[in-house]
Amino acid sequence: MEVYIPGQVTLINCLASHVKLFEIELKESFSVRPGQFIMLWIPRIGEIPLSVTDMEGSVLKLIIARKGKVTTFIHENIRVGSRVYVRGPFGNGFTLKKWKALLIGGGYGLAPLYFLAKSLNFLGYPCDVALGFKNRNEVFFEEEFKKICSRVIIYTDDGSYGLKGMVTDILRGKDVAKTYDAIYACGKEAMIVKLLQYCLRHGLYMEASLERYIKCGVGVCGSCILDGGIRVCRDGPVFNSSILRELKDLGKVWRDPSGRKQPLP
Ligand SMILES: Cc1cc2nc3c(=O)[nH]c(=O)nc-3n(C[C@H](O)[C@H](O)[C@H](O)COP(=O)(O)OP(=O)(O)OC[C@H]3O[C@@H](n4cnc5c(N)ncnc54)[C@H](O)[C@@H]3O)c2cc1C
Ligand code: FES
Incomplete structure (x- = not known):
């Protein structure tokens, strides 16, 4: 449209x-x-x-x-x-499939994950969610997720609410790879890289929503281009683990409004 x-x-x-x-x-x-x-x-x-x-x-x-x-x-x-x-x-959107999924995100990364959890719940597919925030004052949407997810696990950097630590600590705590069939993620790219490494090591399917500087939104201007010519706006923003593993830019660089590559903030 x-x-x-x-x-x-x-x-x-x-x-x-x-x-x-x-x-x-x-x-x-x-x-x-x-x-x-x-x-x-x-x-x-x-x-x-x-x-x-x-x-x-x-x-x-x-x-x-x-x-x-x-x-x-x-x-x-x-x-x-x-x-x-x-x-x-x-863009493309997440794959909706009947499997046991773990959704992992932080900050405004919750936005697409909430819509995903709601859709999975509507279809009768179970999902848990792990959310990371700086501190208890930054926690939001916990109650909303509780209505549609089997489990909601909150992490805060300073431990002022939920579990202390990064949301990726969930990979240490219990055997995620044995419990879940898929991980869906949205948040900082450093987090996505950690999750991807875990998923590749354990043969776990993963999808993550990526963020780049988007101008046209329809694959024309090249502003959101990743290595290999992949356009986040048209080919993504959701990519699965087999594509993510090939992205040399992942977790490292993005293009600023003038198209120059810059280290990710
Ligand atoms: C597919 C997609 C979905 C998004 N969904 C949400 C959402 O649901 N909620 C939400 O709050 N935000 C979301 N964002 C991010 C949001 O689009 C940006 O925060 C917004 O465009 C910044 O605009 P601004 O004018 O306020 O900031 P600007 O003035 O443009 O930038 C402020 C600072 O952020 C940097 N910056 C801006 N955009 C990016 C980028 N894409 N990657 C890295 N650094 C950047 C700039 O270099 C600058 O330092 C999404 C982005 C994408 C690509
Ligand atoms: S924003 Fe123009 S090609 Fe993606």
């Missing part, structure tokens, strides 16, 4: 210090798969890619973390009643 769909913000919830949930009533609904993303356009400010957190009828839910120009504007100026514009959905 190439046209912009107008929408009106109907609800804003503060989830954590730099994270808000936005509900947008769209003029028309569209069908979307978990893991796909939309481009949110704020006139005169800019356009950014965001994973779909949920879509119920024509109400689109987005989790938005404050980062730079556009997201700061959204946090500070978008109110209930504000008009915004959406194009999409774009």
